Amino acid sequence: MKQGISVIICCYNGAPRLHDTLAHLANQKHMENIPWEVLVIDNNSSDGTAEVARKCWEPYKEKIDFRVISEPTPGTMYARERGVKEMKYNYILFVDDDNWMCDTYVSGIYQIIQAHPEIAAAGGEGIAQFPPGVAEPEWFEELKGAYATGPQAKAEGYIEEPRGRGTLYGAGICIKKKVWLQMKEANFSSLLIGRIGNKTLAPGDDTELGMVMRLAGYKLWFTPDLTFKHLLPEGRLNWDYVQRMFRGFGVASITISIYRAILKGDGDNPAHRWKRQLLRYLYIYTRLRVKYFFSPPTTIEPRTYLYILEGKIQALWLQKSKFDAKFQVVEDLQKRLQALRAKQ
Secondary structure (H helix, E strand, O other), X not given: OEEEEEEEEEEOOOHHHHHHHHHHHHOOOOXXXXXXXXXXXXXXXXXOHHHHHHHHHHHHOOOOEEEEEEOOOOOHHHHHHHHHHHOOEEEEEEOOOOEEXXXXXXXXXXXXXXXXXXXXXXXXXXXXXXXXXXXXXXXXXXXXHHHOOEOOEOOOEEOOOOOEOOOOOOOOEEEEHHHHHHHHHOOOOOOOOOXXXXXXXXXXXXXXXXXXXXXXXXXEEEEEEEEEEEXXXXXXXXXXXXXXXXXXXXXXXHHHHHHHHHHOOOOOOHHHHHHHHHHHHHHHHHHHHHHHHHOOOOOHHHHHHHHHXXXXXXXXXXXXXXXXXXXXXXXXXHHHHHHHHHHO
């Protein structure tokens, strides 16, 4: 693999957002000695994303390698896979089409990931950017982490618990291509159950990706010195979206808990764990519902925790016959990943 960094922007109907995203990438500093490229993956868009991307990049085409690539199969993972297949360099930087990277982000993240052979991925800190005329909701500061903004650890360095989140946002994450290929060779396939009806979103794929890299024995790194602005559309800044998002977090957390248990070396019987978790969450949820009926909470956190509990209970009930199997799948995946890493 060639030494350098490939910036991959996965877009579905991203035409209205691309101008600022690409302009911030074109204005990166300290790139004179770093080979790099920008790839826009048009993921089955219907709004002229490809044409808009090429037009936006016209002023910069002489100084930075740029390509627009079509991936007709809808889905972020399909778009990412196409980007990795087409890229030229050994480091992947995933940038969302609503991310405005600071002018030293690409060079800074390149230097970090090159300097640390023990890490698989690194990421910076997102800063919320609200559209013109849209005010920051009064509850946003308390929930900003749910929007891929704010610090991912207490300080620069490894992000494993308890000093950090244990994983990285997908926005602005830089991954070594060899690690991505190891995950693919180990036959990693997401275990998340996705959306449940229209009352939940389906988050968690980036968290799962970080957990899989840790299963292989790699570290993850966070730096607050590299920032990006995350443009948040008005449609995500309402309480209905918050409810669906946090229920989705609850759904995803059940699968993520399997990864966490195996990383901790917890050998508890999965079947017993499933029953114990379901009963525990049902008890907590019922108790809190009764409590808040008589004394409604005055802060945001108790309300969002109820949505998380609803997602957890839904997910546990739907997975009751699959919980044992998922534990075995993750344990087997860990063995394959570590065997592949030992060969490198």
